[in-house]
Amino acid sequence: MARIVVIGAGSAGVNRNVLAAVAAVALVATGCGSAAEEQATGPVQLTIWHGQTDSAGKSIEKLVTRFNQGHPEIKVNIEPGAATADGMLPKLTAALTSDAYPDIAYLYGSWAPNIARNPKTADLTAYTKDPAVGWADFWASERAAATVEGKVVGFPAVVDNMVVLYNKKLLAKAGVEAPKPDWTWDDFRAIAKKTTDAASGTFGTTWPISGGEEAVWGLWPLIWQAGGDVLSPDSKKAVFNSAAGQQALGLLRGMAVDDKSLYLDSSPAEKGQKLFESGRLGMFLSGPWVLSDLRTAKVDYGVVQLPGTNGNHETVSGPDNWVVFKHDDRRVKAATTFLTWLTAADQQLEWMKDTGSLPIRESITKLPGYQDYLKKYPGIDVISGNLANAKRVRPPTTRYPRVSAFVAEAIAQTLLGKADAKTALDEAAAKSDAALAVPGS
Template sequence: MKLTHRRLASILSLAVFATVSLGTGSAIAASKAVKPVTIQFWNYWDGGNGQALSKLVTEFNKKNPGIIVKPVTFPWGDLLPKLQSAIASGSTPALAATDIAWMANMNQSGKLVDLGAALGGIKKATGDIYPSLLTYGLYKGKLQSLPASTNNLSLFYNKDLFRKAGLNPNKPPKTWAEMRADAMAISKLGNGTQGMEIYVQPGEGLTWQFQPYLWQSGAGFLNKTNTAPTFNSAAGKTALQFLVDLINVDHAATAGQWGAFDKGQAGMRIDGSWMVGGYRDNAPFEFGTAMLPIPDGGVHATNMGGEQIMAFKGTTATQAAAVTFIQWFTSAPIQARWDVATNFMPISDSVANSNVLLKHIAEEPALKAFIDQQKYAYARPAIAAYPAVSDAFSKALEPAFYGTVSVSDALANADAAVRKALSTN
């Protein structure tokens, strides 16, 4: 019994010691970090994108001996709660790159550095960056973030499955009707093979994948002032009916989890340019890309994605370091190399026309569709209510894909839910 006592005591003192030393450890680290300035850069660029980023950052750190930027990667779904708790408690990193869809909310936090003021005026700070990309960074006349990357959705298709189904692997569909015919041909291969993979899981994923159909058909999503939905129209019904029929009438698609195309089990899918590198290296099939097919009498349209980079208020030193990094990272030469490494799209003409990028596109023909498509990219509404709107919209549409609610009812429900989300958020 004595032994137990002594053992317990020693374990407890060990525990106390360990805890105390952990605590002081960080304090020492903090006091040492007077010079140079070390700042964290939160982002969700993982895998190849993450490696590309750390390469660039290493270069930056070498060039700027007074600054050490440390990139920290979190999974996409987890970065937002991290930022929310950091902002709520005043422990923000110096730098972050986030999804453009979150920007309206980030802008209201009051914690972002005015980049226009820090970089000698908005005009000077933005250069020839495309104006459509700047909407996410401007808030009450101030520039609070800059585009770090942009991208869009185009059509991916599985050339092997096209061949097997007797289709021409070099002739991807150009219209909805062709897409439907191709999808039906491929689904006849059996074994659960889908002609077209459709994203039906509720959330921003569903909305972001479906919006191009709305824009192509002319239905639109919200009105110009972002105060009311416009999708509950004849054109909107045509768009939704098209996909719902692919699933429930043609049986050329399945309402289910996302991922069949990656496994070589679906003929077509809409996805972003960042998948090009991954498919080239890892896909167990030959793939091609094309601009999104459009309906009869419709227009070209796709959805714009990407990330904004921002600096958070902190000490003069960390803010200056963060601004220096943003200026460097958004400069044309660095952006061109960033796009080459990640297959993201250029943010300005000077990036698009740089030799580095032009050479890369020549070597990576699958990117061409995305470059062509980029000028038809629509921006999602940059309003604080957007996440709630998107969620309500996707939840109302989900049952239509499963065939439990009619297309017109689903859109009517979505209309009501979106109006409510707009008024309460």
């Protein structure tokens, strides 16, 4: 019987029990002979770090239980302690220097170039040719995010995009009409200003300044819409400090410093969501992953595509992956068995109903229960349709996490009023250029 240990996200998002869990697994193995003998003839022991919390974490637990019930030859055990999704790359990078790394980890698609170059990352290209996997059924953008220079490093886990959610009651109270699909960023700023009320602690919208990717990826659509980009075509130079970049960050600075309509969230985008759920935030830039929480909080919300620039409503999408790592062939095969089941249409529809995530397979939209899913999450049809506005992905370079960190700092300094947009972006670009110039990047 194969034994898979899933290490989930603890309440603090910090894995303090990895070594203890590994030691416990070793003790279990001694009951059936030596670890080497067990790996050769007995249960295959695997770990998976999923980093999911809240409704997503609960859904994974439920699906793992069902997998165990239907696959007596494989057992999936969930233990707390793995990093959150945001902290997965640095934690995994450290783990890969030893033997304490997992067999499967949930990683953002933008991290694929970083992890693909590690020799411990499994090449799943041959496995994707198995008809049972249904590789062609995944959306093209997902397959691309999971493939680096012809090497498939994982299975698609999530596909999403950014939209604007708005509180219907709050906008109506401020005498503001609900935004229409053809709205602009000037409209966005005006609505945010009108729905801000300092006396009641109500803000028009929010922006993270926590230093993570959540602060950065919302800026890219504004730059793309204005004709700019993140990096040069060869990914060797930063270009986000162009006029388009200055215009984008300047808009946000005006909202934060001049209008006081921007709540600056120093937590990992958590306080902003709580404000929206409690009716003290007019608009919230987010995606399908929050719909389950909004439903639980009974928020009367609407959904609309991002404001546009000259009719361009380009958004950002972040396909994520279940990446597989090599210990031995049996474990890689066992990992693909689990992921084939987990990413199958029936399981994914249940995950979608639990979390509000978008369909990662085209076939899911043809399942009888898909219409029930659409009814459960008002506005999910808008978010699904918004995938057509997701035309670009974040730069496929191993240095992207460092670039992101530099830009996140520039955003924080600008929105806090400590720097103007040009100065902050120019400094971030100089740091990025130095990082991008490092050999092997």
